[in-house]
Amino acid sequence: MQFEVAPNVLIALGGLYIILIIASVGAALLRWRSPETERTELVQRIRSWWIIVTLFTAAMVMSRTVAVVFFAFVSFLALKEYFSIVPTRRADRRVLFWAYLAIPVQYYWVAQAWYGMFIIFIPVYVFLLLPLRMVTIGETKEFLRAAGTLHWGIMTLVFGISHIAYLLVLPEPKNPAAGGAGLVFFLMFLTQFNDVAQYLWGKKLGRHKIIPNVSPNKTWEGFLGGVATTTLLSILLATWLTPLRVEAAAAAGLLISVAGFIGDVTISALKRDIGLKDSGSMLPGHGGILDRIDSLTYTAPLFFHFVYYLYY
Numbered sequence: 001m002q003f004e005v006a007p008n009v010l011i012a013l014g015g016l017y018i019i020l021i022i023a024s025v026g027a028a029l030l031r032w033r034s035p036e037t038e039r040t041e042l043v044q045r046i047r048s049w050w051i052i053v054t055l056f057t058a059a060m061v062m063s064r065t066v067a068v069v070f071f072a073f074v075s076f077l078a079l080k081e082y083f084s085i086v087p088t089r090r091a092d093r094r095v096l097f098w099a100y101l102a103i104p105v106q107y108y109w110v111a112q113a114w115y116g117m118f119i120i121f122i123p124v125y126v127f128l129l130l131p132l133r134m135v136t137i138g139e140t141k142e143f144l145r146a147a148g149t150l151h152w153g154i155m156t157l158v159f160g161i162s163h164i165a166y167l168l169v170l171p172e173p174k175n176p177a178a179g180g181a182g183l184v185f186f187l188m189f190l191t192q193f194n195d196v197a198q199y200l201w202g203k204k205l206g207r208h209k210i211i212p213n214v215s216p217n218k219t220w221e222g223f224l225g226g227v228a229t230t231t232l233l234s235i236l237l238a239t240w241l242t243p244l245r246v247e248a249a250a251a252a253g254l255l256i257s258v259a260g261f262i263g264d265v266t267i268s269a270l271k272r273d274i275g276l277k278d279s280g281s282m283l284p285g286h287g288g289i290l291d292r293i294d295s296l297t298y299t300a301p302l303f304f305h306f307v308y309y310l311y312y
Contacts, residue, residue, distance in 0.1 A: 005060060005061050005179075005181050006177065006178040006179050006181065006182060008177055008178040008182060008240045008241060009060070009178050009179075009181045009182050009185055009241070010061075011240075012178075012182075012185050012189070012237075012240070012241065013057050013060070013061075013185070016053050016057075016189075017053070020046070020049060020050055020053060023046050023049070024046055024050075027042055027043055027046055030042075031043075052292070055070070056070075056188070059071075060181055060184070060185075064111075064168055064169065064180075065111060067165070067168050067181075067184075068107055068110055068111050068165045068168065068169075069107070071107070071161060071162065071164055071165040072103055072104065072106075072107040072162075072165070074161060074289070074293065075103050075106075075107070075157055075158045075161045075162065076100070076103050077282070077289045078157040078161065078289045078290055078293055079099070079100065079103065079153055079154070079157045079158060080100075081282070081288050081289050081290055082153045082157055082290060083096060083099075083153065085271075085274055085276060086149055086153070086270075086274065087149075087274075088146065088149065089139060089141075089142060089146050091134075091137050091138075091139035092134065092137075092139075092146050092150070094133075094137060095130060095133050095134055095137070095150065098129070098130060098133055099126075099130065099150055099153070099154055102121075102122060102126050102154055102158055103158055105121065106118070106121055106122055106158055106159065106162050107162060107165060109121060110162055110165045110166050110168075110169060111169070113166075113169040115166075118162070118166060122154055122155060122158060122159040123155070123159065126151075126154060127151060130147070130150055130151065130154075131147050134146065134147060156297045157290075157293075157297065159301075160296075160297045160298070160300055160301050161293065161296060161297065161300055163300040163301045163303075163304035163305075164184055164187065164188070164296065164300045164304075166304060167180050167183040167184045167187065167304060167307075168180040168181060168183075168184055170183070170307075170308075170312055171312065174243060174311050174312055175242060175243045175311070176243075177239065177240060177241060177242065177243065178240065178241045178242070182240075182241035182242060183241070183242055183307060185241055186234075186237060186238070186241040186242050187256070187296075187299060187300065187303050187304075188296070189237075190230055190233065190234055190237070190252075190253065190256045190257075190299075191256055191260050191295050191296050191299045191300075192295075193229075193230060193233060194226050194227075194229075194230040194256060194257045194260045194261075194295065195226075195260060195264065195295055197225065197226040197229040197230055198218075198222045198223055198225065198226030198227075198257075198260075198261065199217075199222065199226075200222075200225075201221055201222040201223075201224075201225025201226055201229070202217060202218065202219045202221060202222020202223075202225070202226075203222070205219075205221040205222070205225065206219030206220075206221045206222045207219060207220075207221060208220045208221065210223060211265060214265050214268050214269050214272060215264070215265050215268045218261075218264075218265065223261055226257055226261070227254065227257040227258060227261075230253050230256060230257040230260075231250055231253030231254050231257060232253070233253065234249050234250065234252050234253025234256065235249045235250055235253065237249075238252065242307070243307075243311050244307075244310075248310060251306070252303060252306060252307075255299075255302055255303060255306055256299045256302075256303055259295075259298040259299045259302045259303075260295035260296075260298065260299050261295075262298050263294050263295040263296065263297045263298030263299060264294050264295050266294070266297070266298070267290055267291070267294035267297070268294075270290075271290075
């Protein structure tokens with residue numbers, strides 16, 4: 001199904017490419033001025049961002065169905081990566097099929113804009129049916145740990161991320177400035193911007209560690225600087241992309257920045273428990289899919305329900 005993307009969203013997408021062009025030129029100048037300095041990771045990060053932004057743009061402008069499928073594929077890649085790094089029982093391999101099957105079903109409810117099934121399918125039906133399938137296999141050793149591992153992954157990487165896609169099917173008249181696509185762009189841009197802002201503030205002013213045992217590089221200065229910067233940007237962008245007024249926009253910026261931090265350190269705790277630095281190598285310079293969507297696992301459902309409560 002074809003749909004028109006609001007001009008504000010197209011302008012915002014164009015702004016992303018301007019940022020990428022500036023970053024690419026800046027990286028090239030740095031390499032030219034000091035060729036002896038190793039900047040491979042920076043170059044890889046920028047190249048990966050070009051690919052990510054291009055795929056995201058294509059999904060957003062082609063059709064709503066394509067966009068929903070795009071986010072379903074992101075959930076699939078994330079869940080696949082998650083199952084590849086967490087310890088699972090050999091017997092549970094026969095259960096993974098049902099875990100993966102939850103992805104197309106969940107996103108079908110999204111595509112149909114069936115909010116009732118979207119909101120209960122995984123927390124209720126998948127939660128109840130997966131243990132049943134595990135019981136029929138007959139393996140009881142470490143049953144609780146295995147069930148918790150499966151459910152946490154599906155809730156975080158399928159149910160949580162699917163909230164981004166559902167923003168696309170919310171009634172367009174409720175957000176005349178940019179529609180559902182504007183809400184998606186607002187959420188994803190602020191979430192990624194917050195990650196960068198907290199990193200830069202921490203690099204520049206960071207002195208006091210927040211949770212050194214989980215993420216040694218996270219500091220109070222970086223966290224507070226990122227929260228302030230993201231909240232300000234939220235106020236500036238909200239008029240163009242969302243129905244949020246100034247007070248609600250400030251609250252949304254605060255919500256996204258704090259939730260993004262929590263999502264980041266939660267996935268960091270998971271990786272430290274397993275003994276990994278990065279969850280994978282799919283995105284050169286970034287690591288794996290989980291390393292890139294960690295903040296979204298928290299910001300997506302929280303921002304969705306914030307907006308849904310206020311306007312839908």
